[in-house]
Amino acid sequence: MHERAAEFTERARDRYDVEIDVLEFDAGTETAAAAADAVGCATAAIASTIVVSLSGAGDSSGSGDTLVAAITSGANRLDLDAVADHFDASAASMADPGRIRDTVGWSIGGVPPLCHDAALPTVFDPTLTAYETVYGAAGTPSTVFAIDPETLAALADATVVDLTE
Template sequence: MHERAAEFAERAQDRYGVDLDVLEFDAGTKTAAAAADAVGCDTAAIASTIVVSLSGVDDGGNGDGDGIGDGDDLVAAITSGANRLDLDAAAQHFGASAASMADPVRIRDVVGWSIGGVPPLCHDAALPTVFDPTLVAYDTVYGAAGTPSAVFAIDPDSLADLAEAATVDLTE
């Protein structure tokens, strides 16, 4: 098993007490379509983790410790691979003036994983997270497991719980 995929599985066990079966594919799983082809499921059953950068967030200066409101903040969206994240809806949901795809270097530095393999769990920093309700239509969904060639299977409700994600539709 790839070192980073093994690290992901170990973190999941240490942090959440769950044993996740990591599946690796030579062809890669960097995109939702590639992951679905590799696993043999609908693209909509792929739980893609998208890290978004927010700007102009106003938390009212209350210092509530929610991690939002310090200028340029990161949040995560776990979306169905068949859906496209609506950045304007994400900005509105988090009370920001704008949202954009986060810089890959910043994702690696803050979240601890590189794009193409960012899992929905086991980040280096806690990120406010939203969960696409489309995913609950499936008995099993597949999320990235730390590399562009590894995924893990999980029940969508369990995934939302472990990720401490609010279920909200922020897709186009």
């Protein structure tokens, strides 16, 4: 197992007392479509974690913005204006990859919905709740893990709200 995927499973065990079974693929799973093809599930059952930067939301870090996470169905497109409205921010944009790595601890393409270095306010796409099992990134662009969507939302301390286009 990839070192970062092993780190993810260890963090999940330590933080949430859950055992994660990581699926690793030779072909990348960095997009929802690629992950769905690899797993053999609907693209909508892929739980993509998108880190968003909010402007005007009152961040105290001195960076001028706040990071939030959105766990969305791979079949949906995140509506950044809806994210800004939900968090009472003036604007929302995709977060800078370097800042994601520095703050969240994972690189884009493999950002898991759990086990971040910093706690981020998180929203959860209700489309995912239609599935018995969803698949999230497990810390690398070629690993995923299966989980019940309600359990995932609870572990991520996520608010279930539709912020998709």
